[in-house]
Amino acid sequence: MILSIWRSPHGALLGTALALVAAFPATAATFSITDITGTWTGIDGNPWYSSGMGTLNIRWGAAATTSGPSGFNFTAASDVTIGSGDQFILGELTHLNFPIWSGTGADGADLALAMTIDGIVQTFNYSFTIDETPNNVALANCPIFQISTVPCDDKIDFTSPFSLATFTKGNANYTLELLGFSRTVDAFNPVTSFITEEYKASSGFLVGRLVVDPQTVAIADPEPQPNPEPQPVPEPTSLVAMLLTGLGGKGLKRHQAARRSSKAA
Numbered sequence: 001m002i003l004s005i006w007r008s009p010h011g012a013l014l015g016t017a018l019a020l021v022a023a024f025p026a027t028a029a030t031f032s033i034t035d036i037t038g039t040w041t042g043i044d045g046n047p048w049y050s051s052g053m054g055t056l057n058i059r060w061g062a063a064a065t066t067s068g069p070s071g072f073n074f075t076a077a078s079d080v081t082i083g084s085g086d087q088f089i090l091g092e093l094t095h096l097n098f099p100i101w102s103g104t105g106a107d108g109a110d111l112a113l114a115m116t117i118d119g120i121v122q123t124f125n126y127s128f129t130i131d132e133t134p135n136n137v138a139l140a141n142c143p144i145f146q147i148s149t150v151p152c153d154d155k156i157d158f159t160s161p162f163s164l165a166t167f168t169k170g171n172a173n174y175t176l177e178l179l180g181f182s183r184t185v186d187a188f189n190p191v192t193s194f195i196t197e198e199y200k201a202s203s204g205f206l207v208g209r210l211v212v213d214p215q216t217v218a219i220a221d222p223e224p225q226p227n228p229e230p231q232p233v234p235e236p237t238s239l240v241a242m243l244l245t246g247l248g249g250k251g252l253k254r255h256q257a258a259r260r261s262s263k264a265a
Contacts, residue, residue, distance in 0.1 A: 029084040036115040038074035045106030061100025071096045087209045094203040097154045097196040105132040124163035124176040131155040148197040157193030173213045182207050
């Protein structure tokens with residue numbers, strides 16, 4: 001399933017982050033998420049025609065028109081409190097799809113999502129794939145995901161929904177799972193990719209949730225056990241007395257046995 005094209009007003013900011021609670025069982029773990037930021041850390045493309053690493057906005061390609069190159073913009077959402085498994089908006093991702101010269105495009109881009117969770121900064125890294133298409137072909141020759149009447153649309157999705165980074169709360173490890181892109185914050189229906197028409201910009205709200213990592217569940221420390229009562233160690237003089245007492249007892253038994261033997265004789 002893919003997302004239809006829509007326009008996003010340039011420069012529009014997200015007012016508040018909307019926690020979208022889905023049909024997941026309630027859990028005891030809750031998280032306070034503040035200071036969400038998104039930083040583009042890399043572009044899989046020609047470095048001579050790439051810019052914006054380390055910022056919210058990246059660009060790639062040698063522009064073939066006055067519209068400029070293609071690129072991504074990221075606008076972070078604001079603070080939110082959620083439970084584990086609750087779906088929430090991380091920010092708005094805008095894809096700019098403008099004509100660029102062949103050989104100057106990009107196949108992917110890396111986004112580092114940082115946020116303060118319960119007072120501790122956590123960073124999760126994700127890679128997005130970019131399906132750049134030719135624009136000088138007939139509409140019938142465009143990819144199967146083509147939805148507009150202008151050749152040819154581009155497609156964006158992410159490589160993996162899970163980050164390798166985890167953090168611990170209670171006795172469990174958690175990670176941030178990307179669920180997809182939602183067209184609006186009040187009509188939640190995320191999809192794993194979206195399409196942008198040529199000469200257009202389209203946006204999607206990036207949706208995620210904090211989930212328990214089943215492969216790295218922390219094991220709770222066992223209850224401390226009380227130390228056993230120490231047993232008294234006999235002093236050397238006591239050991240000698242015990243030894244003499246034992247030897248004396250054995251001598252008395254031999255003497256009594258000898259007396260019984262002489263009487264019997």
